[in-house]
Amino acid sequence: MSSLIPIAHLERFRETAASLIPQLIERREAPKSIIRFDPCATTYLRYKPSSLFPVEELESRLWGKGDEFIIDFESHRTGYFSFDLAGEGDSVGDAPTRLRLVFGEVPGDVVETLDPAKSKSWISTSWYPDEIINIDECPSSVNLPRRFAFRYVRVQVLCGSKSYKIRFLNVKATAISSTASLPPPYQTADDLLRRIDQTSVITLRDCMTTIFEDGPRRDRRLWLGDLRLQALANYYTFKNYDLVKRCLYLFAGFPREDGSVPAAIFERPVTRRAGDYILDYDVLFGVTVLDYVEASGDKATGHDLWQTVVNSTRNSVSSISADGRFTPNKNVWVFLDWQEGLDRTTGAHALIVFALKAVNQLASLLGYPAIHTDVITASSETLSSAFDAEKGVFVSGPKRQVSWASQAWIALADIVPPERAKVALVNAYNDPSATKAMTPYLFHYVTEAFARVGAKEEAMSLLLNYWGGMVQNGADTFWEAYDPADSMFSPYGDHLNNSYCHAWSCTPAYLLRSGLIPTGN
Amino acid sequence: MSSLIPIAHLERFRETAASLIPQLIERREAPKSIIRFDPCATTYLRYKPSSLFPVEELESRLWGKGDEFIIDFESHRTGYFSFDLAGEGDSVGDAPTRLRLVFGEVPGDVVETLDPAKSKSWISTSWYPDEIINIDECPSSVNLPRRFAFRYVRVQVLCGSKSYKIRFLNVKATAISSTASLPPPYQTADDLLRRIDQTSVITLRDCMTTIFEDGPRRDRRLWLGDLRLQALANYYTFKNYDLVKRCLYLFAGFPREDGSVPAAIFERPVTRRAGDYILDYDVLFGVTVLDYVEASGDKATGHDLWQTVVNSTRNSVSSISADGRFTPNKNVWVFLDWQEGLDRTTGAHALIVFALKAVNQLASLLGYPAIHTDVITASSETLSSAFDAEKGVFVSGPKRQVSWASQAWIALADIVPPERAKVALVNAYNDPSATKAMTPYLFHYVTEAFARVGAKEEAMSLLLNYWGGMVQNGADTFWEAYDPADSMFSPYGDHLNNSYCHAWSCTPAYLLRSGLIPTGN
Known part of the structure; x- marks a missing residue:
């Protein structure tokens, strides 16, 4: 493929990543x-x-x-x-x-x-x-x-x-940790919100080493999906831009053979890409670069990584037909959440549109022409038509599954006007038979979707019930998985193998401190 | 006590011991x-x-x-x-x-x-x-x-x-190991004897590190009773005189507060004496010095350690009354063997006489006057009278126990003429109700006693049956304890805690190579 990045560039990316290895700070x-x-x-x-x-x-x-x-x-x-x-x-x-x-x-x-x-x-x-x-x-x-x-x-x-x-x-x-001291506390009169923010900050701190780890108990790898959420929380707390930059260069320095971005990077014993590939993580690379350039103002990195961003869209785009239908290869891993039985068609398709739009925002910021606009247009039409007028929600797959994931990504991708997206979100949220979120990773995007479509009360309610529930139930850091009804729940068949300080659960500090969920302060 | 060795001398002893730490030799x-x-x-x-x-x-x-x-x-x-x-x-x-x-x-x-x-x-x-x-x-x-x-x-x-x-x-x-290469094989046409000697040499090698360890699996300490037997085997095999000298100086450098010699020394984390004290080990210190001076010709060390030798006899001698009765303090540990129910009175008393005679041999070699001759004389009379004419054996304690231990030490101490000692040994050995030896430590002294009183065939028979039995039963090195009838036997209640390469089991090389047990080569 002509757009594959030359090995000399990859080596420079790896060197840049290595030059940004932070000194770990010890606390006795x-x-x-x-x-x-x-x-x-x-x-x-x-x-x-x-x-x-x-x-x-x-x-x-x-x-x-x-x-x-x-x-x-x-x-x-x-x-x-x-x-x-x-x-x-x-x-x-x-x-x-x-x-x-x-x-x-x-x-x-x-x-x-x-x-x-x-x-x-x-x-x-x-x-x-x-x-x-x-x-x-x-x-x-x-x-x-x-x-x-x-x-x-x-x-x-x-x-x-x-x-x-x-x-x-x-x-x-x-x-x-690679962070020295905690950011100033979030100012709020609400003790539970203060504790939610604090727990979120501690969670992020304990996942920040020489990379953004997904969790310090288990796995300990740099995963792209987790990185995006950690980076967002980091911009409003520790502001460690270099650690995000290092992680972006790690992904860029170790692409897969087809130019796509791997789901995860191993740091030790030698830095290398993991075997795992997740379609929706790949396409989130561009979003993560956009977030970084916007937060840090570091356009040079944006330019340096632009070709990788372009490459990271290719597998997603090639899964979408000219008439805007998304049919991922059966062997490809589409994640969205660990929820069993979740039909990922509509959610992942909308996520791709969300990501392509972000890529074009980045292109505009850097002065490049927009890409894949035809895919965005065709996909938006197809996704709009996934609306089930009777149920008032967007459905997914041949069984027309109603899920939180579909509504959240439709909302975030700005497929329909916010007020329509809000109704769909609220309807699915209130539908007991809807396929819910299982992990804080999807819970975050559902909460953010509520906030972005103006359902601020619903967003706050989710924050207080879900992350607040963990705090009230004894969390010192936010858990990888949380079922209010079952403390022994695990996506892995064994709660003793759950991680209780998990990167993708650290977003309340972002949701609160960014003002996405206003608290009236 | 006026004969306590000044601390400056003890420090010199410790320095001498430290100066003799051997380089360990590795084999991949x-x-x-x-x-x-x-x-x-x-x-x-x-x-x-x-x-x-x-x-x-x-x-x-x-x-x-x-x-x-x-x-x-x-x-x-x-x-x-x-x-x-x-x-x-x-x-x-x-x-x-x-x-x-x-x-x-x-x-x-x-x-x-x-x-x-x-x-x-x-x-x-x-x-x-x-x-x-x-x-x-x-x-x-x-x-x-x-x-x-x-x-x-x-x-x-x-x-x-x-x-x-x-x-x-x-x-x-x-x-x-602190030994580089194995000594030349023992020359014999008998394959089992050759294997017994070889196994004995390997046992000794694997117990020789920076000290003579009692066993590399467990404990790993320098014990005086084991050291004496290892040193004897060493003089006829590896001839590592410096390692014996180092160990003697370790004991001399870390005496107990009353001047007596501890049963064992710890090397790590800092060199120090162990809390254990064994009366019969203490008095064997002089014997071990005599053996060393005779084997190495190093009289200077003999002079240097003479006061320690004198001090090492004191607790034994003070346990013997003027009329030659041995009544050790009830709290003192008298070992001889792990055999339960063994009455140690006669055996230990005879061992003390044996040791005092060796001390006087050392005195004579170094030009000092003999010591404790009255104790030797009185004890010899008492011990002679422990002979039970009816049973033809020496008995021990109020219950007049017949044991291998008593006969062995009476024989080794030269209390009665060899032919009388031999009869007593043979009688006890053939008496099924006699208290036998449990460990190779006492088996050694029984075998040596047979050899020294001229019962060469009995000595050879013990060698072939006991150590030869271990070899035929699969020993790569000689075991800490061996019961031909029960491979799960243990002096410690758990055969999985037995040591299968044990210093005190390594004496066949000494018995054979010294000619004590002649093989007609």
């Missing part, structure tokens, strides 16, 4: 309390903490085989865990100490059984956040080399010497 | 075969190996969750284990790999369940030789930081990614 944090959890039927997260003993006594306590305790750092972090092990008794150090350490984002992590053999998860249970370590010498300084995402650490003494007991000294977490 | 070793074990009722060690696939195929095989294999290095070593992990498939490295590695000296180690919670061991199960490791990146080089004693490595893939399989490359063991 001490345990705040030592607790135990007991089952609790009236708590959403299923367990109620109580103090085991005052944290000041931790260094004087002695432990032996079978003993255990839970450290509560009383906040979420991405980082490391370390301690010094001392002994007291005859022959200190005459046998190793075997510890199990479990790193918990939520209580269930440090209470329930993490057994890979019994898990029903269809993603890898090797992400379970536990370690069994053997420490030969006592005293010893123990710095766990692996990184974890945690508020709680369960410490279990699996075995030790019969002739001495152990003591934990200098227990600490070393949190890391 | 590749897997020899890939096997599985199946239960086998006719094999002493309970399992029969069979090939899983040719070792040449290891690097091309792919593995996923639930897969496992056993690497057989086909010989025993003390050392480290490393490999490179590679992946094959989509999104290599998208999830960590969780492996369990079990290091086995014998088949049971890598077949049976190592569960600390269920173990009946009264010593620490934290010595179980297994590790669970999580490897975040793929490809990765994995060097396990802990040291193991092993012939077999069981590799279990507990979990991994769904999108790629793993491959093990460059699997190797890095064996360490």
Whole structure:
């Protein structure tokens, strides 16, 4: 393909990305309390903490085989865990100490059984956040080399010497992030909104390392769909433009063989593109570049990445016929959300139109001619005709499915006038048989769609109920998935493999601070 | 106590010990075969190996969750284990790999369940030789930081990614020892004797690191009782006089507060004495110095350590009354062997006489006056009178117990003429109700006693049946404990916590190569 970017350019993109690797900033944090959890039927997260003993006594306590305790750092972090092990008794150090350490984002992590053999998860249970370590010498300084995402650490003494007991000294977490300090708090008289914003900011912070990670507990990759939402929240909080730029250059530096943009990038052990490809993520690349150029004013990057933006539209455009019908290749992954049974035809088609319009906004900003205008026009006609006058909603697929996803992307793509889009959104939202959103990723676009079509109250209501619900149900950071009715819900078949600090859930700070959802301040 | 050694001298002793730390020599070793074990009722060690696939195929095989294999290095070593992990498939490295590695000296180690919670061991199960490791990146080089004693490595893939399989490359063991090469083989036409000697030499090699360890699997400390036997075997094999000297200076450098010699020394994390004290080990210090001076000709060390030797006799001597009765303090540990119910009075008393005589031999060699001659004389009379004329054996304690231990030490201490000692030894040995030896430590002294009183055939028979039995039953190195009738026997309540390469079992090379047990070569 003639528009493939020459390898020398790709190498320059990679060098640019590498030159923008941020210095990680460390925060040393001490345990705040030592607790135990007991089952609790009236708590959403299923367990109620109580103090085991005052944290000041931790260094004087002695432990032996079978003993255990839970450290509560009383906040979420991405980082490391370390301690010094001392002994007291005859022959200190005459046998190793075997510890199990479990790193918990939520209580269930440090209470329930993490057994890979019994898990029903269809993603890898090797992400379970536990370690069994053997420490030969006592005293010893123990710095766990692996990184974890945690508020709680369960410490279990699996075995030790019969002739001495152990003591934990200098227990600490070393949190890391590429952001130094938190932005000023969002000004609001509403305590729940303040907490929603704060939780959103902490979520974003703990996903910002040398890339924008999708989640520090699991996967830890740079995903394009997550990046767009993180970048938006970042522009209104940390304003770390260079980290967004680095991530854009990573995607541009590692295109797929056909020139399209991969769904994700691996940073380690060597930087490279992941095997995954998602059609709707690909076409969101241009949107993410537009957002960046608008927020930062850095048009040079826009010019540098323009050809990649053009290439990122090609697979989407080639899935749309001349008469504006969207028929993606059966083997291609179209995401929108993890919701099972979601018919993605109308939602993804509208998303493509939304993205192509953004690409042309970028073209205009940079002085390039508009592209794919025929596709936009034909698609808009087809999508308009997906309106079911009887139900008052846009439908999707041969079974004419009513879903939140379809209405949200129709609204965001500006296919019909806002007032019509609003009615469709409200109708679908109030239809109990509609296919709803499953993850905060789609919840964000639904909430943003409400806000953009002027349904500010509905947007605020979603914000308060969904993200506010998480906060009220005990979230320190926003979760990858949230079902108000079931705290053990998981898109992966195992809630113990859920991520509880997830990039795509961090958008309330964007929705609030941008004014998209006004609070009257 | 006026004879306590000044701290400045102790510091000099410690410096001398430190100056003699040997360089460890590494041997890189590749897997020899890939096997599985199946239960086998006719094999002493309970399992029969069979090939899983040719070792040449290891690097091309792919593995996923639930897969496992056993690497057989086909010989025993003390050392480290490393490999490179590679992946094959989509999104290599998208999830960590969780492996369990079990290091086995014998088949049971890598077949049976190592569960600390269920173990009946009264010593620490934290010595179980297994590790669970999580490897975040793929490809990765994995060097396990802990040291193991092993012939077999069981590799279990507990979990991994769904999108790629793993491959093990460059699997190797890095064996360490302070000895470079093996001594020339013992010349004999008897294949079993040759194998006994060879196994003994390998056992000693794998216990020789920067100290003489009691066993590389567990404990790994310098114990005085083990040191004496290792040093004797060493004089006839590796001839590493400096390592013995270092160990003697370690004991001399870290005496107990009363001047006596501790039972054991810890090398790490800082060199220090262990809390353990064994009366019979203490008094064997002088014997070990005598053996060393005689073997090496290094009289200067003998002079330097003379005061420590004198101090090492004091607790023993003070346990003996003027009329030659031995009544050790009830709280003091008198060892001789792990045999339960063994009455140690006569055996330990005779051991003390044996040791005091050696101390006086050392005194004579160095030009000092003999010490404790009155104790030797009075004790010899008391011990002679412990002879039960009816049974033809020396008895011990108020219940007049007949044991191998009593006869062995009476013989070695030269209390009665050799022909009388021989009769007593043979009588006890043939008495089914006699209290026998449990560990190779006492088996050694019984065998040596037979040899020293001229019962060469009995000595040879013990050698062939006991150590030869281990060899015929599959020993690559000599075991800490051996019951020909029960491969699951353990002095610690759990055979999975036994050490299968144990210092005190390495003496056949000494017994054969010194000519104590002649083979007619």
